Amino acid sequence: MKRQAVSLISMLGLLLMAGSAVAQSIQVSVSVPFNFIVGSQKLPAGTYDVRTIGGRDAQTVLLRAQDGSSRMMVRSNSAESLKAADKTKLVFNKYRDQYFLAEIWEAGAIRGHHLPKTSREKELAKELAQDVTRERVEIVASLD
Numbered sequence: 001m002k003r004q005a006v007s008l009i010s011m012l013g014l015l016l017m018a019g020s021a022v023a024q025s026i027q028v029s030v031s032v033p034f035n036f037i038v039g040s041q042k043l044p045a046g047t048y049d050v051r052t053i054g055g056r057d058a059q060t061v062l063l064r065a066q067d068g069s070s071r072m073m074v075r076s077n078s079a080e081s082l083k084a085a086d087k088t089k090l091v092f093n094k095y096r097d098q099y100f101l102a103e104i105w106e107a108g109a110i111r112g113h114h115l116p117k118t119s120r121e122k123e124l125a126k127e128l129a130q131d132v133t134r135e136r137v138e139i140v141a142s143l144d
Contacts, residue, residue: 027051028141036099039074079114094135095124
């Protein structure tokens with residue numbers, strides 16, 4: 001009897017963890033008014049469908065241009081905030097005239113998605129460390 005109870009509790013725990021991973025998936029549409037870089041790929045301005053799939057700590061981000069011109073997959077890491085996001089948004093790091101997708105947040109969530117900096121972004125960040133032209137740009141997304 002004790003063994004059955006432990007098995008049941010273990011199964012419930014696994015189901016809860018699987019449910020939380022699914023609940024953290026994001027599926028939105030967003031209009032990005034500028035060219036931007038994700039991973040090693042430069043994507044043109046346009047309207048994109050953004051979807052995340054995967055587990056709690058690392059997820060795959062799928063970006064697809066609604067006009068079919070671009071498609072991209074990249075791995076992300078978990079990001080956390082003490083305050084829930086006030087809106088669903090994509091956050092870009094801007095260095096001079098180059099935009100790099102950095103984070104994805106869903107309204108009401110304290111967990112988001114952080115995309116690792118590419119070697120080019122790290123190079124620009126170091127180059128512009130003393131420069132004030134670095135900005136963070138947020139684009140609000142609409143839920144699908």
